[in-house]
Amino acid sequence: MEMASFLAGERWSDRPACTDPVLAELARWVNDMLDHPHRQRLVMMVPEVVGLTPDDPRATTGLLLTAARAALPVAAPERQCIMALAILNAERVLADREGRSPDHLSEPSRSALTSSPGAESWARAQLARRGFSPAAVRPSSAAKVVSLAVDGIARAWIDDRQERLVDLLRDGIDVMAAFSPLVPDPLVVSWPVREPGVRQTAATRKARSHPG
Template identity: 50%
Template sequence: MHGQMPPAMPMLSRGKHRNPSKGACFMEFASYLAGERWSDHPSCTHPLLAGLARLVNDHTSDAARPRLAELIPSVIGLTGDDPRLDARIALCAARAALPVVAHERQLAMAVSILSGEHVLAELEGRRAGYLDERSRQALDQVPDAARWAYTFGRGVRISPKGFRRYAAPNTVQLAVRGIAQACVSDPDPLLRDLLADAIDECWALLRPVSGTGARPGAGSAAEPATVTAAGPAPAAVDPARWADACRLTGLSA
């Protein structure tokens, strides 16, 4: 979107829709903008990131869901085969959920953080036991859950392949549902921030050549950055196509 959002914003809705006249979720709107077949599983976005977007879309309130639309251009073309993407997306979800979800889910999120960090350490050649500062801070907020996770995880190791196939999707699903059901005054901003942070993590890993690695429109009016061979360049969204998609799916009030 060249860093600027158009005046018309779509009315996003929960669930899967057969065609635009029936409505659109976050990823269906992305599929249309990308010029793909109408689908909530388009190839233009990393599968786990798309899964996170669908979950956030469905667990956000009707009143707050239109605010998600400004993130849609950022996921178009944001994909790749690097297994670190799955680990980083899962870590974003677990870190966001850990401080606010119910106790039994805190245990699962703490284990997910330690597992995700273990997988990243293996993939990136870090020393065993290394923790990103953000993971350390999240675990420090729930010391009982952290102690339990360290004890539970002793001698238990998961391969990058296993984490990518099973643990990462489960972590994302539990995290989003846990945040949506948490005893907080308004979970909607937490869900939106989680999705935005995951998008930024993917951008950082795919190393845009120009700019700082932030997603297009993230605090800047700069053009979408070109991405190196680590991943494809994000598609520039045609404002006319955006307007057409809004017309087909409905406009937000």
Template identity: 45%
Template sequence: MVSTHSATSSFDALPMLGRGKHRNPKKGACFMELASFLAGERWSDHPQCTHPLLAMLARAVNDLTSDGARPRLAPLIPSVIGLTSGDPRWDVRIALRAARTALPVAPADRQQTLAVAIIGCERMLDVLDDRPEGTLEPESVEALDQAPRTAEWARKFCAGSHMRTKRFVRDATPSVVSTAVQGISEAFAPDVDARLRTLLAETIAEVRVWAGRTDEDTAPLVRDAWDPVVKAVPAH
């Protein structure tokens, strides 16, 4: 679980995170840029220390979280360092979790895309995990049941369709993550910032399980590590 090092209540100050890309720390830092610094890599929002789709999710959540809530993402940063794999299941499952989370709260104009994404990801897992064709995990059934008409349309839309794994990972999964995070940010629901943070935290926790990582493997966010390059803001 990520929770050991992610609660903000144990911090007096947190690094001020900014939206978008920054040329250097003097211009500010986003979630993944600070991850690159803590990992000892060159300053980048696309560091090698984190799986590309997980990093994309982190950037999207960072950018669509409000300015006031964004620093509360910072305790999660050390937990993404070292999470890498070439296994396409990681991409599919990261996208699937994002779509499941977003579908029940996203605006109607995004729900069709998200429902298709859930079905598409499940079909890809049928291939990757050698499951019976048409398998739907309980979490997918629950999400689709929140928008039954859209789900029925998506099933018909997906009937007979097929995409190669490499193309699905390259083209579809980033689009799914982007649409899901955007959908949550546009939701007519309370605590959008909390929903975005929860999506990121739970995805990180799941990826850490796949990677065989534990809390003991990850150092907590220590002010001495980031204070020289990023401005501090009160944690509460």
């Protein structure tokens, strides 16, 4: 996110205005949970988040769903309950906004909930006990779910947790981009490459940076 702030011409910060705050939260958490080799795979995603600030309120809900669905099958049981409740809440919010039945579940959500029937039962009991009035998902609540989801995946007893985290950020960017049809094309960044066998002096680097 600091590199995104640099590319956007903003003050150096890991909370740049050029990126949706919930997506930025996801990026920070994923970055912090990866080892060095996996973290390097995030570099190519940095230009894609610059300017990614969709106005559609469904974007935040979609990002929350993406994170919760990724964490539910692998997180610890107590985290699974939170993820299941987040999925059911978010699905009902989207159903209300899009004029669908409140019991409608998208296929990815249905698949995730099926993987943890105990968590789903607990979440449905919570909703039935307290009632539910669909309302927009607040960014602060979405950011909390996102952070818990990433932490749940990072702590899971699975061999591919780092791959899953990289994939989660990739999916999160794609979800937000889907709600930003007018977002500009991603920035193209060319990193300097040293020619084999050529020793670059300070003068050489300056000449390459300022040709002519």
